Amino acid sequence: MENSNSCITCVSPNCFLKLCSNEWIQLIEGHKTETSYEKGQYVFNAGDLVNGLYFVKRGKIKVVSNGLNNKEHIVRLATDGHVLGHRGFGGETYPISAIAMDDSVICFVDNETISKAFFHNPHFTVKLMLFYSEELRGIEARMTYLAQMTVRDRVAFALLYLKDVFGYNSSGEILNANITRADIADICGTNVEQVIRNLTDFEKEKLVAKEGKKIRITNEEGLRQMLVIYNFKFVPKMHFIS
Amino acid sequence: MENSNSCITCVSPNCFLKLCSNEWIQLIEGHKTETSYEKGQYVFNAGDLVNGLYFVKRGKIKVVSNGLNNKEHIVRLATDGHVLGHRGFGGETYPISAIAMDDSVICFVDNETISKAFFHNPHFTVKLMLFYSEELRGIEARMTYLAQMTVRDRVAFALLYLKDVFGYNSSGEILNANITRADIADICGTNVEQVIRNLTDFEKEKLVAKEGKKIRITNEEGLRQMLVIYNFKFVPKMHFIS
DNA sequence: CGTGCTTTTGAATAGTATCAAGGCCGGTGG
């Protein structure tokens, strides 16, 4: 919970805040806090008052919505350089919760400062708007396929989504996330058992290999092929700063 | 396909363009076209190049995404004052299509003009960003409940969504939209037969009344009660101009 | 070396989609 170091020397290359003028960056720094979160800790909780905007310096975050019987649904995954809490921006309270999936470091800027920055840094504002646009495209793609895909295909989709956001780790094609079968189920909108059954099927088909709790994607192209029948266009990676 | 009349005398009270300075409104008018669309006509089609932004003057539009076997999924409904095509903004081509559900009038402003307006009208830009934020909250709520609700509850949800966007018509609680059972199925992510079975059930339970192809909501509160188990927070109406 | 959490498998059940067939209604042309 220590206070911030400087944005200018910040290691995060993609942070939106860098789009503000130097003058404004310094001003923001005065109102910015930088907080460390442990795995499992809430960054904010559905119902909390919206007090500002979060910027992920590094880490892995899941954004979840609580539905029936408080069952979690993972609406979005976020990592370095992403914005958090922007869905709530302009509203009273957060409609969703954000939870650290790994130890993470996140900067926070209060409402008033951010609003002023918007009015004086059009480049920053427009870029953030493009980020929203990108987000909408992504979530809408997930929504369509959630509505139309079988569970099997949704599991394949979730694996690719995890890969696209978090990538592979240093030891090859192993999904670089501390994720449980239950998390995957929460992305797919199904239950743990279905995820496991389908992972087992995928393993028999040489698409993935289960290595303990970790998952190795042995045939990424094969998984993508499974989804071509949906006309699916994977959303291109966002270029944060141009 | 006639050219525009003035934004300043425009009857649409909620249009975002009104947030620009008078000077800029006049400038935009020079680059704006106003087009009428007949029922069923495409405003833009998935794959089309993104050339600008659309503002609905009046009418009813469905925004659809084409998935498996080109089955439509209705991602969003839009009406007077809403923005269209903003999901594609910043991208190359539209990921989705927009189709008029009724005769509609829509203004179009090209990319270059809109981008310039963003940089010179922070009030306009920030308001549009809040609109995006609102959109994200709405779509994410629909996504969560699409993932967790039964078909029955999704049908109830679709009816309420239709009511919230288009309202009732002059003859009481009849849904004010030229919508088919298939459209409802495309909102729910199910098929026509399921929609009809559930509408029949709802009718027996005195929640709705089928009047030909039109649907009368006889117990709106009852429908909403059906969904409370999902912790569902209906997204409050957007206040376009404040 | 338990204890609790995650993963895994099987069997029973419930929920949905698909297929087939018929009815209704508005519009069109004889």
Place this chain on the structure above:
DNA sequence: CCACCGGCCTTGATACTATTCAAAAGCACG
């Protein structure tokens, strides 16, 4: 005016898919 046509609505039977429940094995951590 009436018959026909096409689009939309409706219902039933059937097959399939997914969820739920139960039980056990593996694993990590104190």
